[in-house]
Amino acid sequence: MARRRRGRTGEGTVKFLTFGLCLAMVVGCCYYIYQYHIRFNPDKILSESILKEKSFASKPIEVISPKNKIKAYLIEDRNVPIISFSFLFKGAGYISDPEKQQGISKVVAAMLTEGTQKLTSQEFKEKLEDKAIGISFSVGLDDFTGAMVTTKEHKEEAYSLLKDTLTEPRFDNEDLQRIKLQIQKSFLLQKEHPKNLLSLAFKEYIYGRHPYGRNPLGKWEDVSLLTPADLQNYMQSHLGKNNFIIGVTGDITPQELGKVLDDIFGQLPSNSAINFVRAPQIDFSLPAYNIEHKTGGQNISRFAAKGVSRNDEDFYPLYVANHIFGGSGLSSRLSQAAREEKGLTYSIYSYLSLADKSPLIQGGFSSTADKYEEVKEIFEEEWEKFGKAGATEEEVENAKQYLLSSYNLRFASVADLAEILLYMQKENLGLDFLQNRNKNIEKITTQEVNEAARKYFVPNGYVSVNIGSFTKE
Amino acid sequence: MAKIYNIIFTVLIICFCIKDSNAKLFGAQSFKLDNGMEVIVIENHKAPIIKHMIWYKAGAVDEKNGKGGTAHLLEHLMFRGTSKVSGKVFDEVLKQNGVINNAFTSYDFTGYHHSADISKLELIMALEADRMENLEISPENFALERDIVYQERKQVVDNNPAAPFSESFRKVLWQEHPYSRSISGTEDEINSLELKDVKDFYEGFYAPNNAILILSGDIDMNTAKILAEKYYGRLKSRPLATKAAFKPLKENLSSKIKMSLPQIKTSRLIKTYIAPSYNTDKEEIYPLAVFSKYVGDGETSELYKELVLKQKLALTISSSYDYATRSYGKFSISALPASGVKLEDLEVAIDKVLQKSVKELNIDKVNKTKDKMLSGLVYLQDNPLEAAGTVGFMSAIGMSVDDIEKHADNLRKVNYQAVKESAQKLLSQTPVVTGILSPKGEK
Numbered sequence: 001m002a003r004r005r006r007g008r009t010g011e012g013t014v015k016f017l018t019f020g021l022c023l024a025m026v027v028g029c030c031y032y033i034y035q036y037h038i039r040f041n042p043d044k045i046l047s048e049s050i051l052k053e054k055s056f057a058s059k060p061i062e063v064i065s066p067k068n069k070i071k072a073y074l075i076e077d078r079n080v081p082i083i084s085f086s087f088l089f090k091g092a093g094y095i096s097d098p099e100k101q102q103g104i105s106k107v108v109a110a111m112l113t114e115g116t117q118k119l120t121s122q123e124f125k126e127k128l129e130d131k132a133i134g135i136s137f138s139v140g141l142d143d144f145t146g147a148m149v150t151t152k153e154h155k156e157e158a159y160s161l162l163k164d165t166l167t168e169p170r171f172d173n174e175d176l177q178r179i180k181l182q183i184q185k186s187f188l189l190q191k192e193h194p195k196n197l198l199s200l201a202f203k204e205y206i207y208g209r210h211p212y213g214r215n216p217l218g219k220w221e222d223v224s225l226l227t228p229a230d231l232q233n234y235m236q237s238h239l240g241k242n243n244f245i246i247g248v249t250g251d252i253t254p255q256e257l258g259k260v261l262d263d264i265f266g267q268l269p270s271n272s273a274i275n276f277v278r279a280p281q282i283d284f285s286l287p288a289y290n291i292e293h294k295t296g297g298q299n300i301s302r303f304a305a306k307g308v309s310r311n312d313e314d315f316y317p318l319y320v321a322n323h324i325f326g327g328s329g330l331s332s333r334l335s336q337a338a339r340e341e342k343g344l345t346y347s348i349y350s351y352l353s354l355a356d357k358s359p360l361i362q363g364g365f366s367s368t369a370d371k372y373e374e375v376k377e378i379f380e381e382e383w384e385k386f387g388k389a390g391a392t393e394e395e396v397e398n399a400k401q402y403l404l405s406s407y408n409l410r411f412a413s414v415a416d417l418a419e420i421l422l423y424m425q426k427e428n429l430g431l432d433f434l435q436n437r438n439k440n441i442e443k444i445t446t447q448e449v450n451e452a453a454r455k456y457f458v459p460n461g462y463v464s465v466n467i468g469s470f471t472k473e
Numbered sequence: 474m475a476k477i478y479n480i481i482f483t484v485l486i487i488c489f490c491i492k493d494s495n496a497k498l499f500g501a502q503s504f505k506l507d508n509g510m511e512v513i514v515i516e517n518h519k520a521p522i523i524k525h526m527i528w529y530k531a532g533a534v535d536e537k538n539g540k541g542g543t544a545h546l547l548e549h550l551m552f553r554g555t556s557k558v559s560g561k562v563f564d565e566v567l568k569q570n571g572v573i574n575n576a577f578t579s580y581d582f583t584g585y586h587h588s589a590d591i592s593k594l595e596l597i598m599a600l601e602a603d604r605m606e607n608l609e610i611s612p613e614n615f616a617l618e619r620d621i622v623y624q625e626r627k628q629v630v631d632n633n634p635a636a637p638f639s640e641s642f643r644k645v646l647w648q649e650h651p652y653s654r655s656i657s658g659t660e661d662e663i664n665s666l667e668l669k670d671v672k673d674f675y676e677g678f679y680a681p682n683n684a685i686l687i688l689s690g691d692i693d694m695n696t697a698k699i700l701a702e703k704y705y706g707r708l709k710s711r712p713l714a715t716k717a718a719f720k721p722l723k724e725n726l727s728s729k730i731k732m733s734l735p736q737i738k739t740s741r742l743i744k745t746y747i748a749p750s751y752n753t754d755k756e757e758i759y760p761l762a763v764f765s766k767y768v769g770d771g772e773t774s775e776l777y778k779e780l781v782l783k784q785k786l787a788l789t790i791s792s793s794y795d796y797a798t799r800s801y802g803k804f805s806i807s808a809l810p811a812s813g814v815k816l817e818d819l820e821v822a823i824d825k826v827l828q829k830s831v832k833e834l835n836i837d838k839v840n841k842t843k844d845k846m847l848s849g850l851v852y853l854q855d856n857p858l859e860a861a862g863t864v865g866f867m868s869a870i871g872m873s874v875d876d877i878e879k880h881a882d883n884l885r886k887v888n889y890q891a892v893k894e895s896a897q898k899l900l901s902q903t904p905v906v907t908g909i910l911s912p913k914g915e916k
Contacts, residue, residue, distance in 0.1 A: 040558045040603065042566045042596055049595040050696065054521040079519040080854045122782075125773050130841075132849020151851055178781070182788050185809055188739040192634045294735070297631030298624070330552070331564050343620030346628050366628050398569050405571020408590050411520040413856035 056408055060421055062431055063254045065261035072246045073421035073431065074257055077414055081152035083250035085162075086418035090245060090426065091274045091356075092144035092238040094218065095211035098275065101230060103183070103218015105144055105238070108231050109137035110179045112146075115170035116161070124161065124170075133158040135165065141212065142356045143426075144238065149415060152251045163264040169235070171228040180223055187220050194295040194467050202302050202465040205289050210280040212358055240272030241265065247421025249414040279357040282306075284463050291467040299372040299468025301379075302364040305461050307352050309359045310427040316444050317452035318361075319352060323399045324391045324449075325382070325457070326350030326363050331398075333386060334365075338378045344371045348379070361456060369469045387457030390450030403441050498853050498881055499860050502694055503874040506701060508710040509682030513864060513874055514697040515689035517857035523690035524861035525597045526586045527605070528869040530685070531678035533580045534651035534717040534799065540670050542658020545578040546622050547671040547679075551585065552576075553614040555607035560614070563600060570596060580652055581799040582869040588858055591691045598704035605684065606708055608675055615668045623664065626657040634736030635910060642908040645730050646745055651717050652800065677714025681705055685868050689861035719800040722747060726904040733911045740911035742816050743807045744823065747904045748794065749895075750802030752871055758796040759883045760895040761804065765794035767842040767892075768830045769806055775830040776806065776823065786814050786822050797870050804899060816909045831896045839889040850881055 060073045094105050113128075113135060115121040128135060131154035137146045150158035190196050200215055207213030217223075244265060248257055284305060308314045326334040326349050334348045350363030367375045391399075411417055424433045503513045536543040554560035567574055572589040574597075587597045630636045640655060647653035658666070686705060688697050749757035769776045769792025780787045790808040806827075810819045853860060867877050876883075 038557075040562070040599070042570075042599075045596050045599050046570075046593070049592065050699070051591050051594050051692075053590065053592040054691075056521045077519065079517075081851060082855060122773060122778070125771070129771065129773060129845045130848060132852070149852075151849055178785075178788070181811065184812075185739055185788050191738050192736055194632055194634075194736075295632055296634065296636060296736075297627035300632070328568060331568050339621060340617070343617040344624070346621055346625035366632070367624060368627050371624075398565065401569045402571050405569075405590055405593065406573060407571070408520055408522050409571075409573060409588050409858075412522060412588075412858045416856075 056411070058411060058417065058434060060424070060431055060434065061254060063248075063257045063261070065258045065266070067262040068241065068266040070241065070244065070246075070261040070265055071425075072248050072257060072261055073425055074247075074252070074254060075249045075417055075421065076251070076253065077249050077417070078251050080414070081251045082414060083150050083152060083155055083158075083248070083252050084414040084418040085148040085246060085248050086145075086415065086422045087147070087244065087246035088143040088145040088422060088426065089239045089272065090143055090243040091277075092243065092272065093140045093142040094214060094216055095141055095277050096238070096274045097211075097214075097218060101218075101222050101226065101234075102214060103220075103223040104226060104230060104234050105139040106183065106217060107176070107179060107223060107226055108234050108238075109139050109144065110183075111171055111176060111231060112137045112165050112169055114175040114179070115172065116164035117168040117170060118164060119161075119170070121170065121172065121175050124165070127157065127161060131157050133161060135162055139216075141216075147415065147418075155252075159260055159264055163267075166239070166264070167267045169231075171231050173228060176226070176228060176231070180226070183217060183223055184220060186217055190215075190217065194293055194300055197293065198291070198300050198302055198465060198467040201289070201291055201467070202304075205286070205465050206282050206304055206463055207280050207358075211277050212280050212355065236269050237273045240269040242270065243272050243274065244268065245422055245425045247418045247423075247425065249417040249421065277357065282358070282360075282463070284461050286463045288464045288466065290470045291465070292470060293467050295468055298366040298368050299466060299470070300364065300366040301372075301376065301464060301466040303362065303379075303462045303464040304353075305361040305458070305463075306456060307354075307359040307361045308456075309356075310354055310429070312359075314452050314455065316440055317448040318456055320396060320399050320403070320441075320444055321386075321391065321449045321453045321456070322350055322352050322361060323403065324395045325386050325453075328399065328402065333382050334363075334379065337382055338365065338375050342374070342378070344375045344378070348375065361462075372468065383457055383462070384459050386453055387459060387461075388454075390453040391446065393446050396444070396446040396449050400441055400444060404438050407438060498850055498878050499864055500854065501860075501864050501874050501878060504698065504701075506681065506706050508706065508708055509680075510701075510705050510708070511685045511868070512697065512701045512705075513685060513687050513868060514692065514694055515687070515857065515860050515864060516693060517689065517854065517860065518691050519857070521591045521691045522588065522857065523591050523594050523688060523692055524586060524588045524858045525594060525601065526584055526685075526687040526689075526861050526865050527601055528582050528584045528685040528687070528865050529679055530582055530683050530869055530871075531674070531716065532578055532582045533654055533656045534719075535678060535714075536651075536654070536674070537670070539662065540658075540666065541654050541662035542622060542626075542656075542666055543670045543674050544583055545657055546618060546663070546666055547674050548576050548578045548583050548585075549618040549622055550610050550614065550671060551604055551608060553611075553618065554609055555604050556609050557603055557607055558600065563604075566596065567600070572597060578656055580654075580656065582866075584865065584869070586861070594688075594692070595700060595704070598700060602704040602708060605679055605681065605705075608679070610668055610672060610675075612668060615671070619663060619666060622657065623660070626655075626660065626663060630655070630657055634734060637734060638730075638732045638737075638908065638910045641732060642730055642743065642745075642906065645728055645908075646747070646803075646904065646906040648722055648726070648904075649720065650722060650800065651719070673714070676711075678716075680711040680713060681708045682710040683713055685865065687861045687865045687868075689864070690857040717799075722801070722904050724903060726906070728904070729907045729909070731909045731911075733913045735913045737910060737912045739809065740816055740909065741807065741809050742819055742823075742910075743805060743908045744820065745803050745805040745906055745908075746899055746902060748796070748802040748804040748899055748902075750796045750798045750800065750870075751876075752799055753801055757895050757898075758802070759887045760891040761794055761899060762796065763839060763842050763846065763884065763887050763892050764831075764896040764899070765792050765804060766846055767834075767838060768792055768827065768896075776826055779826045779829075780808070780819070780822055784822060785811055786819050787811060790823075797867050797872065799870050816911070820907055820909075827900055831893060831900065834889065834893050834896070836889045839887070839892050843884060843887065846884055847881055
């Protein structure tokens, strides 16, 4: 009996256990099926993907021209038979335009595609179009920049056009008059959109009389008086070999590039003589400045706080911090709070601006006047909260993952790559920057990010300028 | 997210030299899934990256009357989550994987794009396929996004001092045609949109049989086929809602609109002719593209040489020809007059130059223009992220991959006679509208 009972008990236990086991298996299977087949499971998709990460390393080399010792960074890329140059003259931006010739750099940049001693403006432009050669110049705050792109087929023509325009530009009076009148129109157009009015007022308010506060177009009174001789003088004093930097990509060998550098840029003046511009002092405690202006839609706001330069040890942590705060599109703290959760604005953002002598955290938003105060409060709260508490471990990890995984997208075109090579040199990032950049991102810790947040997202540590309707009706 | 896309696709934007015919432009290839979805693959192995785009062949023109802004609002709501993946997770997962994504709404189509490292492609496809069939729109998210698109309209359209002019100009030009609408919707339209409107649009048009998938970058045809089948192949084709019917425009309209606005500081002129498009008259578009390039594209064009350089009546002038549209195309000239020049005088001068340019056309001029257009086509093979947009845009309005790849050949075949005849026809054709915008208080 006892045995049987025991047996029965044993059977019962077995049955019970078997049932339990089956149930567990069914539940387990269901859970497995749910987790791995029904529920969206990004990790599973990625781990089972037939497309894997590839090591991709575009390694630049340094080329030094044999005669003039002009240095370039080069990445040879033979995928498509094209060649791209990206170059700049350091310090020759509009902040270094002579006090009485504000706007001259812009005029020179425009006139450099208006012909050479050998070719009239029309002949020059016809040649660019016939041979599909792109040559362009532009002026920023700090530097005078240029770019050239050509097919391999017409490279000789491209090199000689670029050389001729840099060494013997035409500067015809008639062309100069036309360019001046076009710039005169730009002064007018610049004063139409409230966004542009704000941008001008913002510079003036934070920089005052410092050259960083200038209108990027200069002054019409100065521009109107410029002569071809002034432009020649500008070229001699601003565009020299000593402040020249270049990045090159595409279907060109180092040997060929060495020769080409001497040929195109060898005859530039050895030494430019650019006015030294001291670093501006910004008073971040200035009160907000509201410009009353009837716009068609919204109030627009811009702000600036102290930032860091590209080579500062705080750069990477602050870069990540800013990404979390206002740099990552819809998932940033600012977008989440003002846009995604409240629907108060279409865009609210922040970014690191890296002007040579005035690195800043900048940003802004725009919103209809009835919602403006609310967005402004959200911005202030988020700023203060971020400065005090910083970011979470998860936010930092996500930001780092984004910056790491999106890295290869920078290599989409030869022109993009040439520009990266240019700025690697300008900022002294080193020849191995492309290989080290991700390592630098990986190293960043949450603690470093939060220290940067505390140091730079200081309560009331920003100055803001706004345009729109601020008086309550 | 969600910028309103106004592409001005005048020929293949940069000018470009392939001498041999039949050479590839993009090297695009295509196939179709059983459910009707078109797939276009552009191989480019320069970097381990990819651009994934889904183009729905429905846009603002397909909205119901008075429901302006539906297509655009739906585009926004596509980021707010499905029954399987919430909007927040959608955004976070993509961000964690370094995916850069956005979307755009146009008259003729709506597009969603993702750029990423190639290893992330399957993730993107899973998410995009999911929101093609499982979109969920809660009343809360609907209300929030409607507020956001309202703010977007205020920022992108109303903040622009010239916007009232552009909107009025469009209405006069396009009359009752849906191209007269505002893509964002008017303020009133946005505020009156209901959840049902966007839901109907989604159900009516967001189906694999109304979509084009573009894969451009580090992928081969075989892999593209396997993955397209895996993620999109299982989606069911659905009956589509009725698309826009394009009624003919009043043929004899020749009109002028003048407006002075307070924030405008300098006057400008625009003149637009309704023109043939790929879909209304395919044969006409190649000669007209050559004409547009010759007469007004860039600083070596006839209009620029005559009116800016010689007569000094204008400071800038250019033409553009949009032929990649589902309905009519358009040919436009825009100019900034020189100081002291009356816009009416400039208009007369423009007409004279147009007539003279047609009259003086000859074989050499046509060949020279064609050479410029055909020079440097090889640039099109450089940037895979850009190629996706160009090819997608053209295919979304109905161009076949064959036609896209043969674009250069078709231009090459254009002869002098055809350019002359097409140009004459264009310039004698109405509707044509001239718009003059000037500062308040200026005549």
